[in-house]
Amino acid sequence: MSLIKTVQITFDCAEPERVARFWCAVLGYEAPPPPRGFDSWDAFDRTEPGRRGADWASTKPVDGEPRLFFQRVPEGKVAKNRVHLDVRAGTGLVGAERLAVLEAECARLVALGAVHDYTLYADGENESCIAMRDIEGNEFCLD
Known part of the structure; x- marks a missing residue:
């Protein structure tokens, strides 16, 4: 029996790189560098025929925090997140200090x-x- 040692949190989204940059800024994460010879992941993805750009993006977490992964989906968000x-x-x-x-x-x-909701x-x-x-x-809480 194997034990799970890490977790990745995946977001469905319309603009993976944009949402990844947002969450990197929120959490102090970094974006992983694009492959050698490319200025961005979007430029790398456009080397495949028929692609419009990056269909995914991810974060490079620090201190063992979970990796966030963002994948392009065709449908928009229609309901409250379950997670x-x-x-x-x-x-x-x-008290007042926390607030x-x-x-x-x-x-x-x-x-x-x-x-701010x-x-x-x-x-x-x-x-x-x-x-x-x-x-x-996507909903989240400052706690």
């Missing part, structure tokens, strides 16, 4: 193209978090 990422910006913080950090990170991500404020049992959407509408 979403929690971006852990406020880990270990509570200030989350709001600052929210402002940074909105400048990158994210959308709503803020859930601390209620005595749960700490604050912020619900957001990425540049193609």
